[in-house]
Structures are given as structure tokens and as C-alpha cells.
Amino acid sequence: MKALKTIAAAGLVAGMAATVSAVPDATVTVVRTSGYYDPASGYGGGEFTLKGSPWANPAHYDPATLVSGGFQTFCMERNEGLSGQPFHAYLNTAAVNGGLGGGSPDPLSIGTAWLYKQFAEGNLAGYDYTPGPGREASARALQEAIWMLEDELPVAANPYITLVTTKFGSLAAAKANYDPMTAGFTVRVVNLYGIDKTTGDTDWSAKKQDMLVYLPDGGMTLVLMGGGLLGLALIRRKE
Template sequence: MKALRTLGAVGLAAGMVATASAVPAPDATGITVVRTSGYYDTSYGGGEFTLKGSPWANPAHYASATLVVGGFQTFCLERNEFLSGQPFDGWLNTAAVAGGLAGGSPDPISIGTAWLYKQFAEGNLAGYDYTPGPGREASARALQEAIWMLEDELAVNYANPYISLVIGKFGGLANAKADYTSVSANYTVRAINLYSADGTKRQDMLVYLPDGGMTLILMGGGLLGLALIRRKE
């Protein structure tokens, strides 16, 4: 079982979230998630997903092939949480809050998941078909299932090309499933913990943040500064 450790980035403070139950003000509101034709396998419920309305996913860091109809392409972390009740509030984290079917609650992202999503977001994932259509749909399903395998949501299938890829990268499945915050390499991938307006926990999605979320922190600092100036006036 993965270590129960979670690091939250919360507005200006970007401080640590001690427990999943201590829910601060959201980092973003009005988030929506859809699936775009040609980018996912219609025969099942996994990614790719198109996430819109967040302040994250700098287009300078995402490949153009992973920026679709005003949003960025992402994948889900849990198999037993869903996307009803939109729009969502979102929090940046390094873990899936409820943890899904296995892996702990909260369940930190694995190093393999972080690395695969980084490669995907940058448009460099080996073997991934980035051309919309049947090839991309098949790639999306294989990557989604590999992420679920690395997050203990699905039994490992060693024939999955992305499982083979992370085993080769990290020297074994156990290494690829290790918490990515507990090893030296840090691919600055985060979970976005989504909640509906009534506070119901929803799916956790992935986002690539090469700056570690500093854009959001600076935005928060600017807003706080304006608030202080107005208070003094």
C-alpha cells in the first residue's frame, strides 16, 4: 500500500494538507470535463478527457496535440468516481483524495503515472498516436488502463505497451508504482481533486505543471495584494 502522504497547493499559501477532510477554499471553480470525439474509446468510460476552465496547463508546456477545444487533455485516476454534477471546484494535490479502489486514501500519484503523463502532455510519449481517430482512441485507452494499473485500480497487464515502457524506465513494476514525491525525480505532475458544488467528491484528474504551480500561487498573491490595498483605503 502506498504511503498516506499528500501535499496540497492551496492558493497563496501552497501549504500542506494534513488530512483529506480538511478542505480549504478551492484553487479554481467553474471547471468542466468532457470527452471529445476522436480522442477516446467510446466503448468504455476512460480518457482522454478534455478539462476546461482551470488556471493551469500553460499552453507553452503542453503540446498543441494535447490542447483541444479550449481545454487540455487529461486522464482519470480512480475507477469508482465519476464526473456528474458539473461545473466543479478543483484543488491541486499530489494524491487522489479518496484513493479509488485500492492504493490508500489518499493515494499519492505513482512515479510511473507522473512520467507517462509528462511524456503525453509534451507530445513525446513513445508509441502514442496523437492523430485524432481510431489510432488515438486506442492509444488513449491503453494509456488510461496503464495509469489505472499503476494506481492499483486495475490488475496489471504486462502486454500493455505503457506498462512495458515504465518497467523499462524505472527498472521494475514496483519502482514504477512508487510514490513519485518520494524519489529524486519529480515530473511536476499533480492531481486535480474535483468536487461538485454540493461538496460531493468527484473524479481526480491529472495536470502537468512544470513550474510546480507557481503561476497559480502568483495569481493568488496578486489577488491578496489587491485585497490588502483596498482594505487600507
């Protein structure tokens, strides 16, 4: 059950206006690389390979999570796609449109942020980083844990839900909003939009899947490059 708390409707309108006028942080493409995701028919979850961003490098991503010139990531919603590449990318702390279970914007949970940080650093407990069937299974389990933490999918037994519940003390605590000021690490949501083929501008009507990125210490500078939605005054508490 989720409750939405609107601090100021004017802040929401102002935040959306800022986004519309924002310069993209990057132009990117997103693919899935064989051996890094579950190839089961109809399954649309990660890992994904995001290419073209200025954000990921060996200084903070483990080599096992840097693939074919891009970094490995996971999606936040179950009902948005990735057609019509390339995309304009904007850094944020929330998913836009919110998927099946969230509002819009839908703030990133601390549990999702922490799990992705562990993954990106190459030390997520129990994750098989060797490309092939083991990694495919790990990727599906982590993707489904992220979907559960973002209220996109109910999950029964899942090793990463167990891990994050142990870390934060309860599932409700793991679902709490990620606060970059107190978390001690920097994870961001990458909001993706289509590009107008005529003008080259962002096509705001073509909202695509939201992804995750792990930034190094001091990553706030990158965040402030764009990400107009960072100013949105809409906070969701997940219960």
C-alpha cells in the same frame, strides 16, 4: 499489495480541515471529445478534456493535447464519476478516496506522473496523437497503464507498462510515490468536488473523479494556491 504508513494521525486530521477551508484553485468542466477516447459502451476511461483551469497552456502542453479550449487528461480511479458539472478543483499530489486499490489519500505514482508528462509534451513513445481510431486505442492503453500503476486494474500486455518499467527498472519502482522534490518535473492530481447549488460552496460530500495536470517549471506557486491535502502526513508505498 499495499502498505499504509501513518506518520501522524493529527497531521491527517489537520490536512482534512485545511482542505475543507481551502478556496478552490479553479472551477472547471470535464468532457470527452470524439476521436480522443475509446467510445466502447461502458468504458469510462480517458482521454478527457478539462476546461476552465488556469494551468495548461502551449508553453508546456503540446498543441496536440490542447483541445476545444481545454487540456487532455486521464482519470486515476475506476469507481468515481463526473456527474453534476461544473466542479471545484483543487491541486494535490494524491487521489482522494483512492479508488478501488488505494487508501485515502492515495499518492500519485512516479510512473503515472512520468507517463503523463511524456503525453502532455507530445512525445510519449508509440502514442498516436492523430484524432480517430488510432488515438482512441492509444488513449485506452495509456489509461489502463495508469490504472495499473495506481492499483486500480491488473493489465496483461500493455506498451506503456513496458515503457515505464524500462524507464524505472521494475514495476515496483514505477509504482513508488511521486516525489515533487526529486522528480525533476511537476505533475499534480486535480481533485474534483461538486458545488452546492444554493451557496456556491464546495460540496465536500460530492467527491468526483481525480484527474492529472502537467505544470511548467516553477509550478509550485500554482500548487500552493490551494490544495490543502498537500499537507497530509500519510504516505503509501506501493509494492
